[in-house]
Amino acid sequence: MRKFLAILSSLLLFVFQLSAQNIQGTVVDEFTGKGIAFVSLGIIGTNLATTITNENGEFVIKVESYPAKVRFSHVSYLLGETDLIQPNQSKLIIKLKPAITNLNEVIINANKAENLLKAALKKAKDNSSKQIYSNAFYRQLTSINDKPSKVYEMFYDLKWNTKAAKGWIVKQTRFAEDTEQSEFAIANQSFLTLIFSGVLLPEDEGKFINLQTLKEYEITIEKYIEQPNQDIAVITCKFKSPRRKLFYVNSTYYVGTKDFKIYRLENDIFNIPMDFPITIVKIPPFLKTVATFNGDGKEYPVLESISTKLTLSINYGKSLANINVNSLLTVFNVDENLKKQNYKSLDSKTQDQKTVQSVKYDVTFWKNNPIVKQTTLEDSFIKMMESKSAFGTMTNP
Numbered sequence: 001m002r003k004f005l006a007i008l009s010s011l012l013l014f015v016f017q018l019s020a021q022n023i024q025g026t027v028v029d030e031f032t033g034k035g036i037a038f039v040s041l042g043i044i045g046t047n048l049a050t051t052i053t054n055e056n057g058e059f060v061i062k063v064e065s066y067p068a069k070v071r072f073s074h075v076s077y078l079l080g081e082t083d084l085i086q087p088n089q090s091k092l093i094i095k096l097k098p099a100i101t102n103l104n105e106v107i108i109n110a111n112k113a114e115n116l117l118k119a120a121l122k123k124a125k126d127n128s129s130k131q132i133y134s135n136a137f138y139r140q141l142t143s144i145n146d147k148p149s150k151v152y153e154m155f156y157d158l159k160w161n162t163k164a165a166k167g168w169i170v171k172q173t174r175f176a177e178d179t180e181q182s183e184f185a186i187a188n189q190s191f192l193t194l195i196f197s198g199v200l201l202p203e204d205e206g207k208f209i210n211l212q213t214l215k216e217y218e219i220t221i222e223k224y225i226e227q228p229n230q231d232i233a234v235i236t237c238k239f240k241s242p243r244r245k246l247f248y249v250n251s252t253y254y255v256g257t258k259d260f261k262i263y264r265l266e267n268d269i270f271n272i273p274m275d276f277p278i279t280i281v282k283i284p285p286f287l288k289t290v291a292t293f294n295g296d297g298k299e300y301p302v303l304e305s306i307s308t309k310l311t312l313s314i315n316y317g318k319s320l321a322n323i324n325v326n327s328l329l330t331v332f333n334v335d336e337n338l339k340k341q342n343y344k345s346l347d348s349k350t351q352d353q354k355t356v357q358s359v360k361y362d363v364t365f366w367k368n369n370p371i372v373k374q375t376t377l378e379d380s381f382i383k384m385m386e387s388k389s390a391f392g393t394m395t396n397p
Helices: 002-019 110-126 189-195 336-340 352-357 376-387
Strands: 021-029 040-043 058-063 068-073 080-084 092-096 100-102 132-144 147-160 165-177 217-226 231-239 248-256 262-270 279-294 302-316 319-334
Touching: 040 058, 080 092, 110 217, 110 231, 110 248, 132 189, 132 302, 132 336, 132 376, 147 302, 147 319, 147 352, 147 376, 165 189, 165 352, 189 302, 189 319, 189 352
Parallel strands: 021 092
Antiparallel strands: 021 058, 040 068, 068 080, 100 217, 132 147, 132 319, 147 165, 217 231, 231 248, 248 262, 262 279, 279 302, 302 319
């Protein structure tokens, strides 16, 4: 009997190991073969965590049991699905067909574009009192002259509404840096990411598109994307009076023409107010954000992901350094039960490194947390830092 139980136990363990598996792959454009960034993935018929593709279209998703059906969605592509019959270690290639874009109906009509955007912003504002609670993952990589220098990764619980992220609770963190690189850091890019995570941009500083500033922007419909349920209007908003030192934002909204919901928001942010003890040259502090929102079965779309890219050039004495700080926030689970927690309000003085160091590093936790697949650059740097036990010491030994 003991021998039988031992065999049964081994068999059950083997089956469990087979059933829970991380599947990797790439989502590409059917015609160009290029990877598609920020495609949403979810296992149909389950409450399992979702994820998105990275900027190269790469993904990783955990499959607990087979068979399983995975759905792929992107506002500019037709919905895609694939069946997973059994565990498969090989990488999947998922091809999505671009949705038809209609340029013939685009008429340079400022009133039509402005009225559609106004309806979308009003609907978002009407829903701004509704708080959404979710689990989120954040990764940030700083590169100097195309060489990685710092990486942050954080898991936290997030309180969000259509204005912005309103609070967070950090759960697990890790950080590592290459001390051979020139010292440079954006102390709180996570804060920048979180305040631009909503569809209603700030109204109290700089120039942002909102219900009060519509007349200050040139608003046009660039194209329509034909989805099965409705067309998605791509509306560009360009500030009419940019100035060199004025903090302002140009935005592109993806708006449903029937439901007036915002499904994607791209921001080009200029002249960010920052203080550096060094000279900034060539490229002004420039931040680009891309936020996606999931409207499946929801009264109003909720935050799904937001990517931020900060680019600038600075002088270190006689040396020129090109700085790139890229980050990606991913909401992988929405859970109303999370509202029972005490959330910390967002604060521009919060420093990412101090936040990371406030939580004890758990090496076991980080061994199997592929919420978003690392890009090649991230992967090589993180593996190097792991090989030096840099995450445990929070520095490069």
